[in-house]
Amino acid sequence: MPPIDSRFRQLGTVLMAAACADAVMTTSLIMTLVVMATAVRSRGMAWRRSLPPMPPASLGPLVAIEEQGRRRRLFYYSTAAVTAAPLHALPDPQRRHRRAGPLQAVLESLLPEGYFDRSRGTPPVSDDYLPFTILHFVQNVVHAAASVIATQSMLYAVGLSQRATVGISGAVQWVLKDGLGRIGAIVFGSVLGNRYDADPKRWRMRGDVLYTFGVGTEMITRLCPQYFLLVGTIANTIKSVSYMMRLPTAAAIRRNFSLRENFGDLSAKANAQEVLSMLVGTFAGIGLSYVLGSSVRGMFAFYGLYASLFVWFNYWSLRVLQIRTLNLQRCLIAMRHYWDSGGEEVLSVAAANRAESVLIPSRWAAARRVRFGCRLADAFPTRPALEQAIRRQREWRHDWYCGQQPPSQLSPSAQPEDRYLLATRPDTGTVYLVLHRDAGVLDEVRALMHASYLVRRNWGALPDLSPKRVREAYMAACTHTPLLLQALRSRGWNVDEFVHSGGLGCRSIWGRDLWDADGDRKHRESAEASPGTPVHPELSPPPSTERGLEGPMHAPPAQGDTAAEAEAQTLLPLGVAAMPEMPPMPEVVDLL
Known part of the structure; x- marks a missing residue:
């Protein structure tokens, strides 16, 4: 009896021979089909060449041209007809010599249809x-x-x-x-x-x-x-x-x-x-x-x-x-180049893809100092920090909106809400972006424009994250985001969608939208048992009354208001009047 090694060597040889035979059969089948297709095509070309040419005198004006793959036929009226002039189709003599050989047939079977036909508008x-x-x-x-x-x-x-x-x-x-x-x-x-x-x-x-x-x-x-x-x-x-x-x-x-x-x-x-x-x-x-x-x-x-x-x-x-689709890394690369050029130049698709890192993750490359879609607790560890961010960003939004519209067209209900919040860590040079549950492509791109204006480099000296600089970046982001998207679209980018990569993917709810979140009825009903505690103004439901935009941004507290009520009044969003005291509500609902 032969040893085990020799038997399995024989088994391996048999399996390889079987694989080789299968490969030979597959190759033979492919080549047979190619040869048959070439023969059929050659026969058709020979049949068309054997047709007697129509006398030039019987040809009328050219009516239409028909194209099918590499085939092209010319349609003429016949001038010899007595009653109705029939159409006559002739192969284009300029394309008769373009017969496909075996190699061309193999390439056409491996490449998309119309790859070699550059006569059509869109490849x-x-x-x-x-x-x-x-x-x-x-x-x-x-x-x-x-x-x-x-x-x-x-x-x-x-x-x-x-x-x-x-x-x-x-x-x-x-x-x-x-x-x-x-x-x-x-x-x-x-x-x-x-x-x-x-x-x-x-x-x-x-x-x-x-x-x-x-x-x-x-x-x-x-x-x-x-x-x-x-x-x-x-x-x-x-x-x-x-x-x-x-x-x-x-x-x-x-x-x-x-x-x-x-x-x-x-x-x-x-x-x-x-x-x-x-x-x-x-x-x-x-x-x-x-x-x-x-x-x-x-x-x-x-x-x-x-x-x-x-x-x-x-x-x-x-x-x-x-x-051509925007993700976190390509978006930051294009935005930083846009800011560095003074808003005059937009990267092409090829240039941004060349600058993109294939080996290094986004968190260690383009997004090293930008925490996109981070958790709410990472950006705002305390309640005052969250309150200040909401109030500050709404004030900036109001200032930018008033600067874009004439006074006669100002309306508090027409001001869109920001669907993101920005926090900074000056000691580490890190920017945190918290996304709202309903944030769309425009909100995400504007948030990244805000962050990329502040953080231009991934390494080196820490960026300037002072409040004045953050406000300046917000105003620039609101102004230049539509311009950048329009320029990107003209350079071949697909700006209709933004795919996340490198972000944490967290979404949160804050402010007046808490009343629409799932489970708010439970919090509202459970809080009715302990009345007397004023609710945070950002959690109060939107009232039915509105006030105009004349005067200061927030109305001064009425005489007799307490200090707590005055502070709550200043935290109210634009166009929202003071509300009566309500039971406490949760600060935020984190959709994780």
Whole structure:
């Protein structure tokens, strides 16, 4: 009876031969279809060339031109007709020589429809599609070759671990490690949620780096065959998690390429490119497996080369990618450049993507000193700090609004409320942005404009965060935010949505909106049992009465008011009169 090693070497050879045969059959099928398509097209061209040309005398004026792919036909009236003049279609003689060869047919099957047809106004994909696709194709080839070597190593490991058992035990362990690995991927995917759309570049990079560790762990099984199930499960979990990180980003990247709502065509061609690259990589891996043989040193030397090439091609494919959607890092990069240029220059999509960091997270790069979407307690540790921020920002809003409108058009009900609050830490040079529950794209962009005006650099000297500077930044943000959005749109940016990346994602409710929050009835009813304590003015419901804008911003307290009532009166928002005493209410509702 031959030894175990030789039997599993034979098994590996059989599996590789089967994979090679499958690859050959797939390649033959693809080439057959290509040849058939080329033959049919050539036959049609020959049939059209065999048609007798219409006499020039019978041709009337040119009526229309029809285009279908690279085909083009010219429609003429016939002057020889007695009653009704029929249409005659002739192939365009200028396009007869543009017959597609086998290579052209293969490229058309791998690239989006209309990629080679530049006669139409809007191209099917953006300019960064081709360099990204080429680099990603080579990356998949390297990946497929490494998968063959890793599978060979695991076959050796499962064979060496089953010297005294039947063969079915090895199959059970193989299935178990796949199942346990997928369970780990499901848990990981439920934790991440929808963070992929915010920053597909960084998640793609993380997923590919993690995948290289998974392949390396598979190769390690050969060194410890007695722990095949444990090590194999860890390797499969790492690879499954990497798939969970990589596959969702592919949809975001393809959506960025699409310019004609041809997302389905891009997905189909991406699958065809992946199949072809995996096919080429499998052939290369089979050849490498015969060269390396059973050498452990050769296997790990190949792993070092594979990891370097895989990560390198992935990095440069992401560097050429130009995403037009605003996220936290790209938004801060564009805004700081806008402020540094005095509001005269806006970064293009390509320039902002080149400045974006693919490796370093946003919190350590562009958003190092900006805490976007932070918790309310982190920004305002005390109640007076929160009260002062609300009062101060409303006063600034009133001053800016009065400066933009003529006195005859001023109305307290027309003033929009800010959907964010800003806090500063001068000792660390950090700006905290608290977002309201109902904050939209304009509110988020204005908040970042406010913060980016204050914090221009991520490192170096601490910025000036004095109250005067913060007020100046607020006025500039209110004025320049619409101008910046308009300029960004003209440079090709998608400013209709803002995807979060690097922020904490917290939303809060404050002020008069607390009366609309869930659970306020419970707080209101429970507070009725202890009347007599004045409620904080920012938590009071909006009254039905209004007062004009003439005079000072806040009306002076009436004679006989107590000091507490006078302070509450000054904290009231613009256009809200004093309210009678009410039971205490909660300061804030944090939607976490």
